[in-house]
Amino acid sequence: MSFTADISKFVAKANGNVDQVVRKVTLDLARSVVLKSPVDTGRFRANWVFGVGAIDAQTTDAVDKGGQGTLSRLAASIGASKAGGQTYISNSLPYAERLEYGWSQQAASGMVRVTLAEFDAFVRRAVQGQT
Secondary structure (H helix, E strand, O other): OOHHHHHHHHHHHOOOOHHHHHHHHHHHHHHHHHHHOOOOOOHHHHOEEEEEOOOOOOOOOOOOOOOHHHHHHHHHHHHOOOOOOOEEEEEOOOOHHHHHOOOOHHHOOOOHHHHHHOHHHHHHHHHHOOO
16 A cells, blocks of 8 residues: 555544644653653753754753653643654753663653654544543
8 A cells, every 4th residue: 555545544533623633643642751751850841842843952940750741831831732853852951861861760761762653542542532
């Protein structure tokens, strides 16, 4: 099956609402990396950002131990985005890569790698309209 045929099936299953499916999957990915992030002061959780077209390399001194403020901010940014083009969920703190590769026992298997393993399930749920 061709890539175009796969996309056509995806659009049909999504009832033509590709933007909604893409936003839902992106929000699920963001929620997963934020909530899987290890917490000390909460600064790492607060530094997850959403970018369109390029990685947003900004950082902040803000803290968010629970992650709800970060998730609200990400949801607002993701909600304003459209399907098509590249989008990024990133964390540009200098120690982000170390945390991803086991520096903290709270997330010994990382956050991004574990979340990416769930990607297909996120897409299936979004296409089916599940939460």
